[in-house]
Amino acid sequence: MSGWWFAAGCLGLYLLLWAYMAWDRKRRVTALAARRHNPTQAEFIALLAGDCEADVAAFLWDELADSWQPEATPHPDDDYLKDVPIDPEEQGDWLDAFCAAHHLSADDWPEWPGEQATTVRNFARWLSEGRRLLPRAAA
Numbered sequence: 140m141s142g143w144w145f146a147a148g149c150l151g152l153y154l155l156l157w158a159y160m161a162w163d164r165k166r167r168v169t170a171l172a173a174r175r176h177n178p179t180q181a182e183f184i185a186l187l188a189g190d191c192e193a194d195v196a197a198f199l200w201d202e203l204a205d206s207w208q209p210e211a212t213p214h215p216d217d218d219y220l221k222d223v224p225i226d227p228e229e230q231g232d233w234l235d236a237f238c239a240a241h242h243l244s245a246d247d248w249p250e251w252p253g254e255q256a257t258t259v260r261n262f263a264r265w266l267s268e269g270r271r272l273l274p275r276a277a278a
């Protein structure tokens with residue numbers, strides 16, 4: 140078999156894997172949208188009012204909406220690793236973006252409590268708590 144056939148086969152397998160992942164993501168997000176209410180941005184911020192500040196909720200909406208839409212919108216009780224096929228490294232990217240927006244250091248951030256479910260609500264609490272703790276830690 141020549142090198143071109145091997146390259147074409149690898150490319151074909153990559154395209155099949157990419158198509159499967161896109162189909163699986165759409166299927167999972169559509170199923171999620173069918174089993175619960177899809178809040179608007181204002182409703183999302185209100186649902187998180189007891190867990191974090193409004194600016195944290197608005198930040199999360201902006202970060203998460205692209206991963207859920209167009210089939211659904213983020214909900215505080217969604218487990219972003221189980222309900223929506225999101226790369227586990229994405230959580231670190233969200234933290235980095237939050238820290239950059241608020242002039243904080245992600246290196247000083249408290250560790251994610253490993254036993255805690257990866258829900259949007261828990262992530263919002265973690266961001267809010269971390270932001271409150273950092274000034275005390277630096278003092």
